[in-house]
Amino acid sequence: xxxxxxxxxxxVFFLGVGTVSVGAETRPSVSDFLGQVQATYxxxxxxxxxGDITSDxxxxxxxxxxxxxxxxxxxxxxxxxxYRIEWEMHSPNxxxxxxxxxxxDGNFVSLPGQTNPFHPKDLTTxxxxxxxxxxxxxxxxxxVFFSMGNDDLxxxxxxxxxxxxxxxxxxxxxxxxxxxxxxxxxxxxRKSKLIRxxxxxxxxxxxxxxxxxxxxxxxxxLMGQKPTAEAIQRMKAQMASARTMMGSGITGFSIQVxxxxxxxxxxxxxxxxPPSTASK
Numbered sequence: 001x002x003x004x005x006x007x008x009x010x011x012v013f014f015l016g017v018g019t020v021s022v023g024a025e026t027r028p029s030v031s032d033f034l035g036q037v038q039a040t041y042x043x044x045x046x047x048x049x050x051g052d053i054t055s056d057x058x059x060x061x062x063x064x065x066x067x068x069x070x071x072x073x074x075x076x077x078x079x080x081x082x083y084r085i086e087w088e089m090h091s092p093n094x095x096x097x098x099x100x101x102x103x104x105d106g107n108f109v110s111l112p113g114q115t116n117p118f119h120p121k122d123l124t125t126x127x128x129x130x131x132x133x134x135x136x137x138x139x140x141x142x143x144v145f146f147s148m149g150n151d152d153l154x155x156x157x158x159x160x161x162x163x164x165x166x167x168x169x170x171x172x173x174x175x176x177x178x179x180x181x182x183x184x185x186x187x188x189x190r191k192s193k194l195i196r197x198x199x200x201x202x203x204x205x206x207x208x209x210x211x212x213x214x215x216x217x218x219x220x221x222l223m224g225q226k227p228t229a230e231a232i233q234r235m236k237a238q239m240a241s242a243r244t245m246m247g248s249g250i251t252g253f254s255i256q257v258x259x260x261x262x263x264x265x266x267x268x269x270x271x272x273x274p275p276s277t278a279s280k
Contacts, residue, residue, distance in 0.1 A: 027161065027173070030175060031159070033175075033188075034153050034159065034175070036193055037144075037153055037188055037193045037194075038151075038153045040192070041147075041194075044145070045078065046076075046077060046078040046079070046264050046265055047077045047078075047145055047264075048076045048261070048265050048267070049074070049141065049259065050072070050073065050074045050075070051072070051073055051137070052073070052257055053070070053254060053257075054070055054071075054254070054255050055069045055070075055071075055135055056068045056069075057202070057250050057251065057253075058252055068091075069091050070089075071088065072087065073087040073134065074087075075142070076271055077142060077145045077146075078267050081104075081123050082102055082104060083100070083102055083123070083142060083272065084099070084100075084101040084102075084103075084271065085100045085127075086098070086099045086274050087099070087135065087138075089133075089134075096112040097112065098110055098130065099130075100129070100134075101274055102123065102126070103269050103270075103272040103273045104272070106119060107119065107120045107121070107123060107125070107126040108120075108126070109129045120224050121221070121223075123146065127143070127148070128150075131150075135254065136200070140195065140198055140256060152179060152186065155179050156177035156178070156184060156186075161173060162185065167189075167196040168259070170191070171190050172189050172190060172197075173188050174187055182201065184198065184199070184201075185198065185199040185201075194258075194261055195258060196257070196261075200256075202250055202252060211236055213232055213236070217232050220232060
């Protein structure tokens with residue numbers, strides 16, 4: 001099973017900017033700058049930030065508009081594979097919490113409605129499971145920090161500079177590009193070379209692959225569950241529903257902002273084990 005298919009399966013399963021002047025500074029090429037940013041993250045041994053996400057999507061032609069969602073999140077990362085990502089999703093009618101973490105003794109994902117956390121087999125599966133339900137918080141910075149397959153700095157195509165801007169007073173280069181089928185815009189600090197903000201825009205239908213029994217079984221196993229006949233059919237049914245929804249042509253955007261970024265904080269094992277994440 002390809003990593004692209006796995007990411008697609010797990011993603012849908014858990015479904016103050018101002019212009020600044022560059023002055024006389026010589027701007028690097030886009031590819032050189034993105035390389036510098038990746039090198040900056042590669043040298044960092046630990047990382048922490050907090051932030052929020054605003055998203056607003058609708059399905060044209062169906063008369064259905066999703067309610068806007070707002071998320072708050074916190075991220076702690078350390079090499080080689082320690083992480084703790086917590087989020088809280090707010091909508092007009094409910095608030096839900098979740099977390100994905102590893103303190104070195106396994107990978108865990110806690111989701112609303114689950115008595116016990118999932119125990120996925122690896123880091124990639126854990127973060128893929130958490131991506132959709134966290135509003136994307138589990139994907140952006142962890143993907144870059146751990147240089148994963150969903151690393152936005154590496155998969156961005158046709159990248160180009162937009163007008164420079166500042167995020168909360170931090171002058172940034174603005175880079176736009178495509179991470180099919182999504183258009184992405186990154187605000188990256190010119191000083192720290194760290195991502196301060198990311199916007200993703202989705203427009204038009206998204207094609208999703210059909211999943212075989214064998215592939216469904218593999219996904220269920222990676223999620224830390226037994227691939228029973230019932231679990232396999234449930235996974236296939238969920239994927240069929242997701243294909244219909246994504247094929248309808250969802251449009252909208254999501255904006256993710258990172259604040260209180262700390263590079264190489266002193267983190268202990270206890271910092272990677274979250275408290276209870278039961279939904280409210």
